[in-house]
Amino acid sequence: MTGTSFESEKERDYALAYLNAPRWRNVKLGLDRMELLMDALGHPERNMHFVHVAGTNGKGSTCAYLASILEETGLRVGLFTSPYIEMFEERIRVNGRMIASHDLFEATQRVREAARAVEEQRGEHPTEFELMCAVALLHFAQSKCDVVVLEVGLGGRFDATNIVHADLCVITPIGLDHTNVLGSTLDQIAYEKAGIVKARNLVVSAPQRAEARAVLERQGEEVDASLVFLDPHEVSAGMIDSTCGHQFFTYQGEEFITSLLGSYQPLNASLAVLAVRMLAQATTLLDLDGSPLEACIHEGIAKALWPGRFEIIGSDPLTIVDGAHNADGARALRESLCALHLDASSRIVFVMGVLSDKDFEAMIDEVAEVGSAFITYTPPSPRALGAHELARVIAMRAPDAFVHVASSVDEALRRAAEKAGPEGIIVAFGTLYAIDAVKRANRRLSTL
Numbered sequence: 001m002t003g004t005s006f007e008s009e010k011e012r013d014y015a016l017a018y019l020n021a022p023r024w025r026n027v028k029l030g031l032d033r034m035e036l037l038m039d040a041l042g043h044p045e046r047n048m049h050f051v052h053v054a055g056t057n058g059k060g061s062t063c064a065y066l067a068s069i070l071e072e073t074g075l076r077v078g079l080f081t082s083p084y085i086e087m088f089e090e091r092i093r094v095n096g097r098m099i100a101s102h103d104l105f106e107a108t109q110r111v112r113e114a115a116r117a118v119e120e121q122r123g124e125h126p127t128e129f130e131l132m133c134a135v136a137l138l139h140f141a142q143s144k145c146d147v148v149v150l151e152v153g154l155g156g157r158f159d160a161t162n163i164v165h166a167d168l169c170v171i172t173p174i175g176l177d178h179t180n181v182l183g184s185t186l187d188q189i190a191y192e193k194a195g196i197v198k199a200r201n202l203v204v205s206a207p208q209r210a211e212a213r214a215v216l217e218r219q220g221e222e223v224d225a226s227l228v229f230l231d232p233h234e235v236s237a238g239m240i241d242s243t244c245g246h247q248f249f250t251y252q253g254e255e256f257i258t259s260l261l262g263s264y265q266p267l268n269a270s271l272a273v274l275a276v277r278m279l280a281q282a283t284t285l286l287d288l289d290g291s292p293l294e295a296c297i298h299e300g301i302a303k304a305l306w307p308g309r310f311e312i313i314g315s316d317p318l319t320i321v322d323g324a325h326n327a328d329g330a331r332a333l334r335e336s337l338c339a340l341h342l343d344a345s346s347r348i349v350f351v352m353g354v355l356s357d358k359d360f361e362a363m364i365d366e367v368a369e370v371g372s373a374f375i376t377y378t379p380p381s382p383r384a385l386g387a388h389e390l391a392r393v394i395a396m397r398a399p400d401a402f403v404h405v406a407s408s409v410d411e412a413l414r415r416a417a418e419k420a421g422p423e424g425i426i427v428a429f430g431t432l433y434a435i436d437a438v439k440r441a442n443r444r445l446s447t448l
Contacts, residue, residue: 011105016088018108019131029158033118033126037134038163040114044141048078049285050164051275054152054193055172055206057328058268061260061306062172065272067149069300071095073286073293078140078148080133080161085308086436092136094143107135107142129153133160147285155182157195168279169196169225170271171205174212175328176359190215201225202282204275206267207232228278230271237266240339242312256301262310262322263336269301308435310336313442317420319413321439323432325354327362333429334367340425347372347424349416351438353379353409354390354430361393363430368398371427373419375404377412379434409434409441417445 038045051070053063060081067079077095084090089098099107111134119125126134133153140148150166152159174190182189190212197203197219205216207230220227238248246259249266251273258269280286280293308323310333324333337348350371354360364374374394376387391405402419406412416426428438 008101012101015101015104015108015135018112019088019135020128028124031158031160031163033122033124034130034133034160034163036118036121037111037114037126037130038137040117041110041134041138044138045164048140048145049147049283050166051147051149051168051170051279052152052161052164052166052196053149053170053172054156054159054196055170056175056177056189056193056326057332058172058206058264058271059151060323061262061265061268061304061309062170062272063149063151064260064306065269065301065304066170066275067093067096068304069272069276069297070147070149072296072300072303075146075285076144078136078143078145080136080140080148081151082129082132082153083432085432086439091132092139094140094145099139103139103142104135107138110138111135127160130160133163137163152193152196155189155192155195157192159196162196165198166196166201167283167285168275169201169203170275171203171208171216172268172271173206173328174208175326177326177328186211187215191219194219197223197225197227199223199225202278203227204271204278205229206271226282228274230267230274232267235266235270237263237339240336242318242340245312254298256298258301258304260304260306260309261312261336262332263339264332265309269304273297273301308432313439314426314446316422317417317424317426319426319442320428321435321442322427322429323435324363324429325358325431327359327366330363330366330429333427334370337370337425337427342425343423347420349373349375349420349424349426351375351377351409351412351416351426351428352390352394352430353377353387353412353434354385355379355381355383355433356385357383358385358431360385360390360430361397364394364397367429368394368401371398371401373402373404373416374398375406375412375416375419377406377409379431380437381431381433409437410444413438413441413445 070077079093092099115126150161182192234252236250240247251270310322324330376390378387387405
């Protein structure tokens, strides 16, 4: 262990500077570099079990539910997700604990040496995400994890996480996103997501649109995988209680409680429940000693936490932050707001910042009918769409709404509070990459 917090901070800064360096991003898609990287590291992925999660929306929440349930069974559980909300270490957890600075430093040192060997052999340096994934897998192996819940970064077929052969694959709802990389149609995107399904895999999927379902079924047949779809008719959601901070729902007639409030969370949670039950039936991983699996499932669903998804961060006015960043996410956000059963006079003010490569026009269309005002800002990202341009598009697509351009997130929240009034609702959404900035700004304003 390092001797001082200063040394730990230096180690952390060193590791992040290396992992986040931009010079390796523009390389060809493929798993060749990742395979060579794992070989140079001694294949840390080969002695662990994996639950591999792909999809468009709901991946993070579903991963959180899965990890929480598996931890309740007494297993040592690794969790790799992206992006992070407040700090990089959130992406790599073991039984809920983020990777320590010194462990991050040591794993990064080993991965750096292995990456040099890959570059010498192939002439290409591993990408930023490949390096992060390698650090995570190395840390999980060193931590002696029994099982790892592994979230796909982008697509699936050529994603760095697809280096593993999972015990269970989970597919969350597939929609249009990252169309510049994955394809412009639903079946093209589903084809990339289905790439995580390998020979004789156990696969559990959320309900899918017809085009996506057909692709998944075809992939399952080709590789002799066992594919089960969640039946949405077996999921029944109750009212979201913003005061108590939870919602009840039923799955297959059983009642569950979750502290994740989005209207889509009962579906995500039920997908995790089905996945764990299927895993228990098909493997010996969940042969528990005296701990009833169903009790672990209920407790895991209740304890699961996942920030930035219809998360309440303030009151008077009620302030919600949500990571919706595509049309499906914005539709789910609108449905979640409707599930609050608000007074008809309640003003909903959207604080919106988006990335320029997203379908922000479709996002605006999904929420325009419930919002009385939009306050735009420019997110802290090189891919951000300017606040003035976003405001111009909103004015065209929601001509009855009040639109204001803010120079910062702080100003956006202040202006939104003025428009909403104490009985109204502020909803900040548009990109996961701005959630931390929104939450920090809200904390600053609450102290004034």
